[in-house]
Amino acid sequence: MTPVAVEVPTEVTAAVGSVSDPEYPGVSIAALGMVESIKAGRTAGGLAVAVGLVPTFSGCPALAMIAGDVRAAVEAVPAVAHCTVEWLTDPVWSTDRITEGARGLLRDEFTVVLRRKDGGLRCPVCGSDAVEDRSPAGPTRCRSVAWCTDCRNVVEVMR
Numbered sequence: 221m222t223p224v225a226v227e228v229p230t231e232v233t234a235a236v237g238s239v240s241d242p243e244y245p246g247v248s249i250a251a252l253g254m255v256e257s258i259k260a261g262r263t264a265g266g267l268a269v270a271v272g273l274v275p276t277f278s279g280c281p282a283l284a285m286i287a288g289d290v291r292a293a294v295e296a297v298p299a300v301a302h303c304t305v306e307w308l309t310d311p312v313w314s315t316d317r318i319t320e321g322a323r324g325l326l327r328d329e330f331t332v333v334l335r336r337k338d339g340g341l342r343c344p345v346c347g348s349d350a351v352e353d354r355s356p357a358g359p360t361r362c363r364s365v366a367w368c369t370d371c372r373n374v375v376e377v378m379r
């Protein structure tokens with residue numbers, strides 16, 4: 221039986237929004253622009269919720285954790301009977317989807333910078349543009365490492 225589509229309860233939206241990226245505790249997947257769609261349908265046992273997420277970087281090992289966290293958070297909402305998480309391949313995630321607030325958190329708390337449209341990088345520590353790519357292999361496959369020649373700090377680049 222196909223569930224009848226219903227409006228998504230705010231508790232469900234809030235539950236999805238409460239999930240943080242495990243690599244950036246305190247930065248929600250919603251603020252990172254990963255939440256593309258939330259749908260709810262009424263079934264005999266309660267609401268069936270389907271969450272469509274956009275992966276930040278395919279193959280990132282954090283993705284399985286994120287899907288599990290979203291399922292757990294949504295299924296903790298009393299009205300929800302079941303939650304499924306789907307990784308969407310369309311649209312493609314880009315750093316444009318990250319909110320201004322999350323950009324600030326990434327910069328200030330995690331020394332992570334986003335590459336600008338022109339390919340340039342700005343040091344999150346001193347604000348210099350003299351940041352050079354250092355190695356394509358960062359601490360995770362989601363990030364690479366760069367080096368600020370002004371303040372001599374290593375910065376991480378989210379790609």
Ligand SMILES: [Zn+2]
Nearest residue numbers: 343346368371
């Ligand atoms: Zn610097």
